[in-house]
Amino acid sequence: MLTSNEVSSQYGVTSSTRAEPKKELNKDDFLNLMVTQLKNQDPLNPLDNNEFISQTTQFSSLEQLINIGESIKELAESQTNGSMNNNLYSASNFIGKEVKYFSDTINLNEDGALIGYELDDxxxxxSLKIIDENGNAVANIVPSSTSYGMNEINWDGLNANWDKLPNGKYKVVVDALDASGSQIPYRTYTSGIASGVSMLNGNLKFNLDSNEVSSDSIFAVYENK
Incomplete structure (x- = not known):
C-alpha cells in the first residue's frame, strides 16, 4: 500500500501550503489516500484487484478499531461519572453527623472547640498555642496529662485572663518536647458537624462548621449527640 508521500510523488499531487506531517493517519486520511490512488492510477497499468481488496479490508479493520476505541472511552467515562455520583450520594449520609478530621485549624463557637493532637512519643x-486569624497568640494551654498517640481536650475559648474569645477560626500549634528538648512529631485534628457535601474535580469536599474539608482528611464519623 502506498504512503501519502509515495502517492504525492508518483501521481504529482501538490499543495500550495506545506502542512505539518502527521505522525498517525486516521480513517479519513486512509480513505483519501485510496481515492487519490484510484484517481491517478495508470490506465495502462491499473491497480491490481487483490491489492485493492487488501487495502479495502485494511480500511474496514481500521474503522472498526477506531469505533471500538471510541465505545470503550464512552463506557469508561460513563462508569467514572456513575462512580462519582454514587460516592456523592453515599457521602450525603454524613450530613448532620459529627466528623473528626486532621487540621491545624479549629472553629470556636458557643460550645467551645475540640482540640485533638496525635503524638509520636x-x-x-x-503546651498548645492558640493563634487568631491575625497571627496573634491569644491563648496558651498546658494539658494536665497527655500520652502517646491521640489526645483530646475541649477548649472553652478562654484566654489567660479568663476572657471569652470571639467565635471564629483559630490555629493550633503544638509545642511537644522530648527529654532532650527536641520537637516531637505531631498531627492536630478537630471535629465539626457536616452540613453539606460536594464533588470538586473528582474530589469529595465536606462542609464542616463553615470549613471545607477534603475526604482524605476525615478519619472518624459519629452520630451527633
Missing part, C-alpha cells in the same frame, strides 16, 4: 513538656 510521650513528651517531657507540652
Amino acid at each position: 510521650i513528651p517531657a513538656s507540652l
